Amino acid sequence: MKDVIELQIWQIAAAYIFVVILLAIVRIKGIPREKEIIISTVRMTLQLILTGYVLVYIFDNSHPLYTIIITGIMEVFAINNICKRTKTKLAPKVKRIIAFSMICGTLSSLMYFILVVVNLSPWYEPRYFIPIAGMIIGNSMTGISLGVTKLVDGMTAQKNLIESALMLGATPKMAAKQVVDSAFDSAILPTINSMVGMGIVFLPGMMTGQILSGTSPVTAIEYQIAIMLGILGSVTLTVILFLHLGYKAFFNKEHQLEI
Amino acid sequence: MFRLQEVKYKDILYIKNLFIPKGKITAIVGESGSGKTTLLRLLNKLISPTCGKIFYNGKPLDEINSIELRRSVVMLPQTPPIFAGTVRDNLLIGLKFSEKPIVGDNKLLETLNMVHLNKPLTEDAEKLSGGEKQRLALGRIILMDPEVFLLDEPSSALDEDTEKAVMENLVRYTKAKDKTLIMVTHSTKVSEVFSDIIIEIKKGTVAG
Numbered sequence: 036m037k038d039v040i041e042l043q044i045w046q047i048a049a050a051y052i053f054v055v056i057l058l059a060i061v062r063i064k065g066i067p068r069e070k071e072i073i074i075s076t077v078r079m080t081l082q083l084i085l086t087g088y089v090l091v092y093i094f095d096n097s098h099p100l101y102t103i104i105i106t107g108i109m110e111v112f113a114i115n116n117i118c119k120r121t122k123t124k125l126a127p128k129v130k131r132i133i134a135f136s137m138i139c140g141t142l143s144s145l146m147y148f149i150l151v152v153v154n155l156s157p158w159y160e161p162r163y164f165i166p167i168a169g170m171i172i173g174n175s176m177t178g179i180s181l182g183v184t185k186l187v188d189g190m191t192a193q194k195n196l197i198e199s200a201l202m203l204g205a206t207p208k209m210a211a212k213q214v215v216d217s218a219f220d221s222a223i224l225p226t227i228n229s230m231v232g233m234g235i236v237f238l239p240g241m242m243t244g245q246i247l248s249g250t251s252p253v254t255a256i257e258y259q260i261a262i263m264l265g266i267l268g269s270v271t272l273t274v275i276l277f278l279h280l281g282y283k284a285f286f287n288k289e290h291q292l293e294i
Numbered sequence: 295m296f297r298l299q300e301v302k303y304k305d306i307l308y309i310k311n312l313f314i315p316k317g318k319i320t321a322i323v324g325e326s327g328s329g330k331t332t333l334l335r336l337l338n339k340l341i342s343p344t345c346g347k348i349f350y351n352g353k354p355l356d357e358i359n360s361i362e363l364r365r366s367v368v369m370l371p372q373t374p375p376i377f378a379g380t381v382r383d384n385l386l387i388g389l390k391f392s393e394k395p396i397v398g399d400n401k402l403l404e405t406l407n408m409v410h411l412n413k414p415l416t417e418d419a420e421k422l423s424g425g426e427k428q429r430l431a432l433g434r435i436i437l438m439d440p441e442v443f444l445l446d447e448p449s450s451a452l453d454e455d456t457e458k459a460v461m462e463n464l465v466r467y468t469k470a471k472d473k474t475l476i477m478v479t480h481s482t483k484v485s486e487v488f489s490d491i492i493i494e495i496k497k498g499t500v501a502g
Contacts, residue, residue, distance in 0.1 A: 196375045202338055203438065204365035205391035213378075289342055290360040 039249045051076070093161045102159035106145075106168045110138055113176040120180050123187045128284045132277060133183060140273030141168075141175045148265040170241060170262055171269045174226065178270035179277050182222035186278060189214035190285050191294055198292055207286040215278050222274040226267055233263065295442065295474050296337055301346035307332045307498045309346075314491075319465060319475045321489035323482070329498040330478040331372065334444045337476065338369040365392040369444040372478075374431030376422070381406070382415035384430055388438045397437065408463045409433040410456055425451040429460060436467065443468065445477040449484060457481075461488050 054076050061068045093101045114134045118125055125133075145168055149155045155163050190197065193214050200210035233239055234256075238246075241262060245255035287293050295316035301309045307329035314320050314337075322330045335341045336348060339360045348355040350363065368388070377387050385402050389395070402415055409429040413422065422430060428451045435443065448464075449457040465488050468475045479485050485492050494501040 195371070195373075196377070198340060199371055199375045200387075200391055201340060202364060202369040202371065203388045203391040203435070204361055204368065204393075206361055209391055289339060289356075291340055291342065 039247070090161070090165065093165070097157075097159070097161055099157075099159040102161050102164050105161070105165050106142075106172075109168060109172045110141070113137060113141075113172050117176055117180050117183060121183050121187060123191075125183070125187070126284060129183070129187075129281060132280045132284060133179065136273050136277035136280065137172075137175060137179060140179075140276050141172050141269050144175075144265060144269035144272055145171050147268075148261075152261050152265065166241070167262065167265070171265055174266040175269045175273040178222045178226060178274050181225070182218050182274045182277055183281070185218035185221045186214060186281055189217055190282070190292075194292065194294055201290065201292065207283065207290055207292075210292075211282040211285070215282050219274055219278055222278075223267075223270055226270045230263055230267070233259070239263075295351060296476075297349040297352075298336075299347045299349075301336065301343045301348060303329075303332055303336060303341065303343050305498070307336075307495075309333070309500055312493070312500055314474075314476060314493075316474050317472050318490040319468060319488060320477070320491045320493060321485035322476065322478045322493050322495060323480070323485050324495035324501070326480075328495045330495050331446055333495065334369055334446055334476065334478055337442075338367055338444055339363050340369070365394075365438075366440050367442040367444060368392075368435045368438055368440040370431055370435050370446060370448060372446040372450065374428060374434075376419045376427050376430065379419060380415060381411075381413050381417045381419050381422075381430060384419045385415075385434050385437055388434045392438055394438065401437070405433045405437050406430075408436060408467065410459050410463070425453070425456065428452065429456075432460070432464070436464075439471075440473070442474040442476065445475065447479060448477055450480070457484070 054072065057072055058069055061072065089105075093105065114137050117133050117137070118130050146158075148167060148171065149158055149164060153163060153167070158164070190211065197210045197214070201207070229239075239259055242252075242255045242259040245258065246252055285293060296312075296314040298309045298312040300311075301307070322333060324330050332341070336343060337350075339355055339358075342356070350358060350367065355363070377384055379387075382399070382402060385405065386396055389397065399415060406413065406415075409432050411426055411429045411433060413426065413430075419427070419430060428448070432445075432448055449461060452460060461484060464475070467473070477484075477489070
C-alpha cells in the first residue's frame with residue numbers, strides 16, 4: 036500500500052481557490068452572499084482545526100468521560116439546529132419531544148452499533164466512538180428536521196381534514212395518520228436515496244476518508260455498509276419516536292386540535 | 295337533549311340559556327359571523343366554552359369523553375372535505391373513524407339513493423362536483439347512524455330541487471328513527487319548511 040500523501044500548508048491554501056472563484060462569481064452576478072461565504076469558510080476552517088486538536092488530545096488521553104461529553108455536545112448542537120431550522124415557531128412541548136426523540140433514538144442505535152456491530156472494547160474508545168456518533172447524530176438530525184417541518188406544515192395545511200375526521204369520532208391518531216405517514220416518508224427518503232446512489236453516484240465521506248488515509252477499500256466498504264445501516268436504523272427510530280409523540284402535541288386533553 | 299347555561303366562547307358567542315330538545319329538527323339561523331357555526335362546534339366538543347356549562351342528556355359535556363361524544367353527536371362542516379379514494383371509501387370512512395361495523399354495498403347504495411347521489415361506488419370521489427361532494431359527505435354521516443346530527447349548511451351547494459328532495463329524505467329518516475337534527479342554515483325556506491324549532495343567533499346571542 037502506498038504511503039499517505041501528507042498535505043502541505045500551501046496545498047491546503049491552494050484549495051481555497053474554490054472559495055475565491057465562488058466569491059468572484061457572486062460579485063459579478065451581484066448576489067449578496069459574500070459575507071456568508073467568507074464567514075462559513077472561516078468557521079469551517081477554525082472549527083475543524085479546533086476539532087482536530089481536541090480529537091488529538093482525546094485520542095491520546097482516552098477516557099469515558101471525554102467520550103460522553105463530546106457526544107453530549109453533539110446532541111445539544113443537533114437539537115438546537117433542528118429547532119432553529121424549522122421556519123415555524125415551535126411550541127416548547129414540541130422542542131422537548133425533539134430533544135427526547137433525538138437522545139433516545141440516536142443513543143440506543145449508537146450503543147447497539149458500538150457494542151454489537153463493531154463490538155468495540157473498551158466501548159468509549161474515542162477513535163471509533165466519536166466519528167460513529169457524529170455520523171449517526173448528524174444524519175438523524177437531518178431526518179428529524181424534515182420530519183418536524185413536514186409534521187408542522189402538514190398539521191397546519193390539513194387542519195380542515197383533521198378536524199373533519201375528529202367531527203366523525205376519529206381519535207387524534209386516526210385523524211393525523213395521513214400527515215404523520217407523509218412526514219415519516221419525507222424524513223427517511225433522503226437516507227434511502229443515498230443508499231441507492233452509494234458507491235455508484237458518489238463515494239461516501241467516511242469511506243473516502245478511510246481510503247485516502249490508507250485503509251484498504253474492502254475494509255472501508257465494510258465499515259460504510261455497517262454505518263449506513265446504523266444510520267438507517269437511527270434515523271428511523273428517531274423519526275418514529277418524534278412523530279409518535281409529536282402529533283399529540285397538536286391536540287389537547289379534550290382531543291381538540293390546537294393550531 | 296342539549297342545555298346551555300351562561301355559555302361564553304371568547305368574544306364570539308354568549309348564550310345565557312338555551313335548550314335543544316331530543317327528537318326534533320332545530321334550525322339555527324342568523325347572519326354570517328353571528329356565531330352559528332361556533333355553537334355547532336361547541337356541541338360537537340371541537341372547542342370548549344371559555345366559561346359556562348353545556349349539558350348533553352343531563353350530563354356536563356366536560357365529563358363526557360370527547361371521542362365517544364362525537365361518535366353519537368356527529369358534525370358535518372359547511373365545506374366537508376373529501377378523503378382520498380373512491381365514493382365507497384368516503385362513505386365508509388365515518389364508520390372506520392368511529393370504529394363501527396363496516397356495512398355492505400347494498401346499504402351503501404341505499405344511502406346514496408337517500409341523498410340523491412347516483413354514482414358508482416368505485417368512482418373517484420375527487421371527481422365529483424361540489425354539490426355531489428356535499429351529498430356524499432351527508433351520506434357518510436347518515437351511515438354512522440348517530441343520535442344527533444349537527445349539520446352546517448347541509449344543502450348550501452345544492453340546487454333547489456335537489457335540496458328539497460335530499461332534505462325531505464333526511465327529515466323522514468330522522469323522524470322515523472327518532473334522531474335529533476340540529477342544522478345551521480341561511481335558507482329561510484329550509485328552516486321554515488323542514489324544522490320544528492328555529493333559533494336565531496344575532497351578534498353572538500340568542501335572539502329568538
